[in-house]
Amino acid sequence: MKYKKIVISSIQDTLISMGIDSFSKEEIEKILEVPPKQEMGDYAFPCFLLAKKLRKAPPQIAQDLMFNINHEYIEKIEAVGPYVNFFLAKQKIGHEIVMEVLNQKEKFGSLSIGNGKNISIDLSSPNIAKPFSMGHLRSTVIGNALANIMEKCGFTPIKINHLGDWGTQFGKLITAYKMWGNEEKVKANPIKELLALYVRFHEEAEKTPGLEDTGRLWFKRLEEGDKEALSLWKWFREESLKEFERIYQLMGIEFHSFNGEAFYNDKMDEVVELLNEKQLLSESDGAMVVTLDEHESPPCLIKKSDGATLYATRDLAASLFRKREYDFAKALYVVGREQSLHFNQVFHVLKKMGYEWSEDMHHIPFGMMLKDGKKMSTRKGKVVLLEEVLEEAIKLAAKNIEERNPNLADKEEVAKRVGVGAVIFHDLKNDRLHDIEFSLEAMLTFEGETGPYVQYTHARACSILRKGKLEEQGLFSYETYEDDRAWAILSLLMKFEDVIKHAYNQFDPSQIAKYTIDLSQAFNKYYGTVQILKEDDQQQARLQLVKAVAIVLKEGLRLLGLKAPEQM
Template sequence: MVALSIHEALVKNDVKSLSKQEITKTLEVPPQQSMGDYAFPCFVLAKTLKKAPNQIANDLSANMESGLIERVEAVGPYVNVYLDKTFTGKAIVEEILNEREAYGSPSLGNGEQITIDLSSPNIAKPFSMGHLRSTVIGNALANIMQKCGYTPVKINHLGDWGTQFGKLITAYKQWGEEEKVKAEPIKELLALYIHFHEEAEVNPELEVQGRYWFKQLEDGNQEALALWKWFREVSLVDFQRIYQLLGVEFDSFQGEAFYNDKMEPVVNELEEKHLLSESDGAMVVGLDEFNHPPCLIKKSDGATLYATRDLAAALYRKKEYSFAKALYVVGGEQSLHFKQVFEVLKKMGYTWAADMHHISFGMMLKDGKKMSTRKGKIVLLEEVLKEAIELATENIESRNHELENKEEVAKSVGVGAVIFHDLKNYRQNDIEFSLESMLTFEGETGPYIQYTYARACSILRKGMNQVEIVEQSYQAFQDDKAWTVLSLLMKFEEVITHAYHQFDPSQIAKYTIDLAQAFNKYYATVRILEEDNQLGSRLQLVEATTIVLKEGLRLLGLKAPEKM
């Protein structure tokens, strides 16, 4: 909106070298509100106009009033832009009220598909807090991609193959009891897995047996296959319950095992393209030109590896989905692995490898250390979610025990608290697991934003019952607190665009915090429901805020209860 007005003003000054999109990227927000609403840096025009940025700023400031712009001021190499608050405010709320949830949608995609590899827990192991990050970051990115005009394809690349299943089969045959596994599948399978590693420390023969049983599984041994299928089925039932709590759905559950018959063609293609070489009996693809170690394709015993499987998966997904981008939401410790996979694809001649991105993230730590399933040092996500819901229920009972749909609201608030605690942090940062900070219902939290939304909905319900004001004035938007809210509403598309380009949901989380805080300051100082000729415009501002808050929460994977 503002970029369009500045673009019109520049065209009026015979400056036509910048598009609206380029202006959007270059606009800055001054450090103080007294310096204007936006600052346009004239450095970007110096080369085209062959003038000093200060001179360009002075020239433009003489004739730049246009549309939403009330006045401009040249300050060094910048043109500081002051918007007409009444005119701009009216335009903003009208656009939001007309477009509703479609407001703020950048036209970046055209329905093209983007595959997103997310969550991907190992079967026969519980869903821990360590899996939360990939799940909620990936889900939020899928929502953001969809908002930007793409079609996301959410793939749960299950860890359903590998040596660990040989170990688990060994453990089950040694100590497992069918009835115990049937009664509490994941709990019992985890206990067996932990017990295997404890025993293997004093009895190395167990590791040999584990490798033997995985080889049996690879060779199609009926007993091994039957156990593996059983472990997979009970795991998926367990996972599905947690995904329903989180509100996360998938388009595909094709895991590692799906690519078992798709790896040999990849190895053959690498051989045909003369990319494979031998190293200590293993087959590798050299990556010296990328300054990376060789990518291991086949071990000396002929077994394929994660890289082989991911190459097969990439080729399958490109053929199946014809993706515009492929995102892998996987922890930062796998950074080298994905660099190698993408580089091998480039060497194979697939230019679309440039559209593949590893969306890395920091670890979920407990007492400063990485959580480990092997050592039993994990926090179960389902237990955290249940505790969060219980706490939300207690808060609702104490504040509004007559609330309808208490159970549903408590679930939305409790689960939202856990999701938002993760997403408000920049994804590359490690997060220390802290139930206390995660479940705080004050400050920069999901429940705080949900409560702000519910409060705004309550104002609207009361306002609709008041006397209809015939005369309408937008002078209310001159108020500083109102203008702060309006300025944030205007930036929604800009925030989404940045979150898209940087694969960073935390920008939307921080934006919703800023908007909720600005609205609460407005609510605390302005008599919104006072019956005067500005009541209608104030209610429009409240409604516009509810639309954007709800959409911001939705993008993050949170629900917005209208009553709390």
């Protein structure tokens, strides 16, 4: 942030003039604070660390700094005990920030960290022939938001939906379909029927032990290219993808690739050959493994004793393919935290194979979506379907619109944006590592720290702009920016770029979600106590501030994957 840098440079220059040249800007930034209350200033610099070097008490050093720092962007400096408090020039800076937002519009806050380089993001990855449950929501929305954040930071994101479209479960499903399936029923309602068959298989397998063996046999036939098995598998896959695509469209999420597990079936032999060539494979109880003792990790299983390859083999093949195909600068895997060991092993194996780019690969773990405190299970039929939740949210949004604004144009589209937004935002406002208890009620609350609250704030700002006549250019008085309520908004607008940078560095969309809530609250406080449309020489400055808020809220919501209706 430009103004923070000015304060840091001013402190450093003054320290040098006082004979201290050992403090870098980075060190100053680490100890520079934002005071807990606005009336204490915009930044505070504690002087404790300087006491030894200057052989003075911290309050005296604070006094010395106060008298020696001078800059046009710093309006006032106060020494309070061992702290130096900096008050920025509100009118000058406020006008600059607002003009920056109005001129750059949605590009405000953009960074050039990525320089257009590719970044592959593995997200969503539902299992074929199983419903798209709330359990898959987290990977989908966190991954999509990260793709938007990476793009904002100058990268070219490549969103990959690594579908779960291979494995012994397909042998079980083929077995279940052949025993109890009905073609017409499956065609009429594919996912529901296939799930019922999958659940029934596990119920029957508890009573009939040989059923598991039949399932494994059918999967073996599928692996060997059996015509009937392949035909059923393709049908299950196509029907599932149609269902998934409908949900993705509803959420406004697109992918560059749907290459799933099956895509890498013919690419795993190369991995085994490369590991052999590099003499990294060793035998363990008949299985082939790569030892990772130096990382205090269990060995990475590459081939089972029966010759079958594993997830690690597949992910190694996928890594090699994606590096060649996309030449990524970074590769992100947005997958639950229970897979942390797996990804650590894959990254370590790639490093042992001599691929330095493995250091640019990151597992982005997240907590679970719980129901009644327990993990959702497809096998036991304990799932909450995402599509049903989205539909419920849209219905509630439509009901609220009908009660509050029955004459609203394009009601259906607005209800969709608000309902879907409520579900996405509820997930993203939480720290991604925390588990989330599924609660339809909490997701669909349209007040408080929610997506609809931020969307409504944006719509309110748009409503004010429709009533007022904004002039983006011209000579106006900006005295109104001295007001604490206006400055609370301006201080947040100043921080937008920093928030994006932190979200990027920590792979954490919740920072942006929390920021949009803070900005909405500051704006609503301003709206509730200031006559924005009052006809005086300050009106244009106030309207420009409103416009800046509308632009930044819309962009913040877009980064999270939400739409920002102009009317609600």
